[in-house]
Amino acid sequence: MSEATRDEICVVAVAECFRGDGERLCNPIGTIPMIGGRLARESFEPDLVMTDGFATFTTSCLPPGTNPYRSDDGRLQVDAVVEYWNPYPQMFTILWNGRRHVMMGATQVDRFGNQNIACIGDWYRPRAQLLGFRGAPGNTINHTTSYFVPNHTPKVFVEHVDVVTGVGYDRAAALDPETSRFHEIRFVVSNLGVFDFDTPDHRMRVRSVHPGVSVADVQAATGFELVVPDDVAETRLPTDEELRLIREVIDPADLRKTEVKP
Numbered sequence: 211m212s213e214a215t216r217d218e219i220c221v222v223a224v225a226e227c228f229r230g231d232g233e234r235l236c237n238p239i240g241t242i243p244m245i246g247g248r249l250a251r252e253s254f255e256p257d258l259v260m261t262d263g264f265a266t267f268t269t270s271c272l273p274p275g276t277n278p279y280r281s282d283d284g285r286l287q288v289d290a291v292v293e294y295w296n297p298y299p300q301m302f303t304i305l306w307n308g309r310r311h312v313m314m315g316a317t318q319v320d321r322f323g324n325q326n327i328a329c330i331g332d333w334y335r336p337r338a339q340l341l342g343f344r345g346a347p348g349n350t351i352n353h354t355t356s357y358f359v360p361n362h363t364p365k366v367f368v369e370h371v372d373v374v375t376g377v378g379y380d381r382a383a384a385l386d387p388e389t390s391r392f393h394e395i396r397f398v399v400s401n402l403g404v405f406d407f408d409t410p411d412h413r414m415r416v417r418s419v420h421p422g423v424s425v426a427d428v429q430a431a432t433g434f435e436l437v438v439p440d441d442v443a444e445t446r447l448p449t450d451e452e453l454r455l456i457r458e459v460i461d462p463a464d465l466r467k468t469e470v471k472p
Contacts, residue, residue: 214448221242224246225452236311238313240315242469242470243358245274247313266278308352311353312353312354322379323412324376325350325375351390351392352392355396
């Protein structure tokens with residue numbers, strides 16, 4: 211296999227976020243998160259429950275954006291192996307039990323993992339209207355949550371988010387313990403590195419930097435001071451088998467390269 215590109219390193223870093231989850235709904239939102247989630251299932255987490263992106267949980271490793279239903283009669287294609295029928299209303303039944311790891315995007319994220327996908331600027335007169343809250347408060351309180359940021363800049367990694375959509379560790383700590391007992395922001399993956407909150411006060415820490423990226427590069431692209439351990443690892447490279455799965459099975463159309471440049 212040829213040398214791994216930055217987008218493929220991001221895919222593997224995303225996959226690693228789901229390591230150890232076992233029989234749990236893997237719910238990655240976005241192209242590289244979906245590729246990474248499916249890579250985790252196809253390699254080291256075979257019990258992960260994956261959605262086809264439409265209305266079923268399926269064992270089939272479908273490329274992102276693939277419609278598993280035939281357009282002529284609405285039936286599933288023969289290569290889509292269904293584990294569970296899961297139309298949209300049924301998803302909320304699944305969500306209540308908490309056995310879910312969601313990976314969302316973040317237009318802004320701060321040192322404690324507070325996320326913003328609602329608007330930029332003042333709430334009453336925003337400079338830019340974004341997605342809205344989109345279930346992020348419930349996600350972060352009830353389920354393990356990770357974030358993927360394809361373009362790591364000081365405008366994304368900010369001192370304070372303009373609006374809190376996803377609840378960070380500082381705000382969760384201020385809640386009743388019964389309310390926040392399931393709160394976990396596990397990882398943030400960006401095009402520069404991987405970050406966690408495994409510090410005494412749950413401030414964001416550099417977990418690894420991608421090959422060719424320095425800690426100084428990461429700090430310069432971040433709008434707050436990161437916790438930097440004495441020994442920062444390098445994000446691992448994909449194995450040859452993982453590269454084969456990414457390039458030939460999961461993402462043969464190279465959609466990952468539209469989010470992160472090689």
